[in-house]
Structure formats: C-alpha cells, structure tokens
Amino acid sequence: MGWRDERLGVPAGSPRNEGVDRRDFVKVCTMAAAAVGLPASAGLKMAEAAAAGLKPSVIWLHFQECTGCTESLLRTSHPGLAELILDLVSLDYHETLFAAAGYQIEEALHEAMEANAGKYICVVEGAIPTKDGGIYCKIAGRTAIDILQDVGSKAGAVIAIGSCASWGGIPSADPNPTGAVGAPEILEGIPVITLPGCPANPYNFLGTALQYATFGTLPALDDKNRPLFAYGRTIHEHCPRRAHFDAGRFVRQYGDEGHNLGWCLFAMGCKGPETHANCSVADFGEIPGCWPIGIGHPCFGCTEQGVGFHKPMHQEAALPENAVPPIFPDHRSSSTAAAAGVAGLVGGAVIGAGLMASKKLAEGGGEEGSS
Numbered sequence: 001m002g003w004r005d006e007r008l009g010v011p012a013g014s015p016r017n018e019g020v021d022r023r024d025f026v027k028v029c030t031m032a033a034a035a036v037g038l039p040a041s042a043g044l045k046m047a048e049a050a051a052a053g054l055k056p057s058v059i060w061l062h063f064q065e066c067t068g069c070t071e072s073l074l075r076t077s078h079p080g081l082a083e084l085i086l087d088l089v090s091l092d093y094h095e096t097l098f099a100a101a102g103y104q105i106e107e108a109l110h111e112a113m114e115a116n117a118g119k120y121i122c123v124v125e126g127a128i129p130t131k132d133g134g135i136y137c138k139i140a141g142r143t144a145i146d147i148l149q150d151v152g153s154k155a156g157a158v159i160a161i162g163s164c165a166s167w168g169g170i171p172s173a174d175p176n177p178t179g180a181v182g183a184p185e186i187l188e189g190i191p192v193i194t195l196p197g198c199p200a201n202p203y204n205f206l207g208t209a210l211q212y213a214t215f216g217t218l219p220a221l222d223d224k225n226r227p228l229f230a231y232g233r234t235i236h237e238h239c240p241r242r243a244h245f246d247a248g249r250f251v252r253q254y255g256d257e258g259h260n261l262g263w264c265l266f267a268m269g270c271k272g273p274e275t276h277a278n279c280s281v282a283d284f285g286e287i288p289g290c291w292p293i294g295i296g297h298p299c300f301g302c303t304e305q306g307v308g309f310h311k312p313m314h315q316e317a318a319l320p321e322n323a324v325p326p327i328f329p330d331h332r333s334s335s336t337a338a339a340a341g342v343a344g345l346v347g348g349a350v351i352g353a354g355l356m357a358s359k360k361l362a363e364g365g366g367e368e369g370s371s
C-alpha cells in the first residue's frame, strides 16, 4: 500500500494524488543513492525497482516522541517530495499517517507482518519506556516493549530513526522518569541501524532504506550502527565556520560583532566538535543554511548520545584529538578555545589554512583580541 491508498486519507482525485513525473522520481532516487555514497546508476536502479512495484514494505512504529522525524520526511521544501518518498516505499503501517484507527489499523499491522515476514523494514520512531514494566507507552493493550520485540524480531531490517529511537533522545533526559531507552537496547541480538538526529535528515533514511530494498545490502556502519556516510565525521570537520575556529575568531555573545560576521560558535557552547552527523554538508529540508549553526546558533549535539539533551546548552564541548590542526607537538596541552584558536591563527598564517583566515589576515585583523 502506498501514498495513494485510501487508508492514508488521500482519496483518488485529490490534489495530493496527482503523482509526479519520472524526472523528479529519478532525481530523488539519485539523491538518495548519493547520500549513501552510491553512484547515480544505483539511483536509477532504485527508481526502476520502485516503478516495477518492488517497493520495500515498511512498518513504522511510533513510541515516545513528537513525530518530528515523520514531519521532517513529509514537510520538505521540495514540492512533491513527500509524495515521491511515499511512492518509493510501501508504507503498510504508520499510526500518524493512516486515516484508519483502532481495530482496522491493528489488522493492517498484522496483515503486513504476515505478508512480508522476514522481508519488511521495521522503522522505529521514538524511545521505549522500560520503567514499571513499560506501562508509560501502550498501544492496543500492548507495551512498546512487547510491540517492538514482536515486530522487530520478524523484520528483514530494523532502522531506528531519530535520537529517541536510537538512544533515548529527549525522553531519556535527566531524570528520565519513564526509563526511556533506544530500540537497540530492547532488541538485543538483533542488529538495529541507528539514524540519530532530532529530527533525522530524511535523505539519510531514504538512502539507507532504498539501498536495502534495491540491493539487499546496508551501508557501512560504525560501532554504534550508524551509517558511516552520514555519521563518519563530526560536524566540526565540515563546518562552514571552521576557518574562524582555526583563526581564533569566536562569538562571545549573541548579537556581538563576531556573531554578526558569522564567526565560530565554540565559546557559545557549540557541540560540533563532539557530534557526529552530516548536517553541515546535507541541507536540511533542502534549504541551504537551514540548520542551527547556519542560522547563528551553536550545535546542540542532538545526534550524539551523552551530548544532546544531556550536556548544558552553553557548556563548552570536549575537543577531540582531530579538532585542532597538529601545528605544534604540544599545542593540545591547552584546552581553551582561545589557545586552540591562537594555534590555528598561527598555523593559518603559516600554511594558509582557510579562506576566511587568509582574508582576515590580509586585512590585518587582530581577531583574537577583538573576539
């Protein structure tokens, strides 16, 4: 069943049921393939498989969350993308999008599980409460724990979308009153691909799901089962403000000169150096610059377990080894942003480390002192 199915509340002939042309269809598949590091030809194969009716059956479970991941998948800026996504997968169960409810939707769930046993993709959105036997999230008389163990154990692949499903997210923030955990902790022994983010980038999900559906393979994963194509590097490594970090130009206060000039937000508590995600290179909602750092706010670390929703917003991030260029053998002995910045500034002057640094230096700017 797909987007045009009436269970989704889209009657035939409605404006949202007009379909999309093949060009857009192939374009989205190509972007999804590129997201996971596959060539454009793989995108074409994905489109052909979907057009031939070989859409992956997707059973989408909702637990403790805000439905933000679903919303981000559907509310993109690209016209028709929502329809395209739902043309690419067979969404056989989704509590938020289905018009049906109660016994009808429960029937749809069991039918889909039976018809596609061992093959369907189980997508989990939301954390799972474990305290007091898991009573804080029940659907159709069953706890989230029971439902996930049942649906997850019969799936071909399990994808946890968003930070809540990946490691607990907001519901697990202190004092974690419901004992919220991510899907991997419930499905012990079953591999769960995690796509953390609050919300997760739609293309990270689409690329992963379509690769599995078309080729029966999964992207390379890291030790937290996150696809390396999206979580292999920190935000800091590709941040558009990185040259300012290296040159020691830091925002000290919202609205100050450095903030207006787009300087580095490290001193404001930016968690980019300890947060693995591709936000800095994958436009969110397809709007260039539409992400926290892009609009002048520090990265909150929403994808990273133990950082987002756990560390105070303006607490300085821990600087990993690769956050500062190795200019002097002992330059990492200082943990302050200013010292790191000075090292970067000197290095920038010597090796021409970045465009912004070079520009400022050419202007004779005394960045460190003025920041």
Ligand code: SF4
Pocket: 235, 236, 237, 239, 240, 241, 242, 243, 245, 263, 264, 265, 266, 270, 271, 272, 273, 293, 299
């Ligand atoms: S600290 Fe934050 S704003 Fe500064 S370069 Fe790193 S990721 Fe970008």
